[in-house]
Amino acid sequence: MITAFTSFTLPKPITREEARAIFLSTAPKYRxxxxxxxxxxxxxxxxxxxxGVYLWNSRAEAEAMYTDSWREFVREKYNTDATVTYFESPVMVDNVAQKILSDG
Structure with a gap:
């Protein structure tokens, strides 16, 4: 498994309510x-x-998301550029499902 962290520094800070509205507007894109x-x-x-913090099955699938098109979408939505950082995630604890998952 791969965890990807994306972040973008906004030109002007936003409130939690503004962020929630923006996030809800983009959430369907990730279903x-x-x-x-x-x-x-x-x-x-x-x-x-x-x-965002994303948990992916593989690095290749993660990289398929963060294309030039995705970066342009971020630029248009937030008026800034995104950074993406990848981490290996060999184990995950899921307390909702009551499971410990491993990619091995």
Whole structure:
């Protein structure tokens, strides 16, 4: 499994309510994406940075998402550029499903 962190520093901070509305407007774009297990939207306490934490089946499936088209979508939506950082995620604890998952 792969965890990807995306982040973008906004030109002007936003409130939690503004972020929630924006996130809800983009959330449907991430439904049924091949290889994507979860996406969590994040907002910094000062409202200046937004992004996401994504859990992917593989690096290839993650990279298939973060294309030039996706980067342009982010640029148009938030008026800033995104950064993407990848991490190996060999084990995940899922307390909702009461499972410990491993990619091995």
């Amino acid at each position: 049924d994406v091949p290889g994507l297990f979860q996406k969590i939207y994040v907002l910094s306490e000062d409202g200046a940075t937004v992004g």
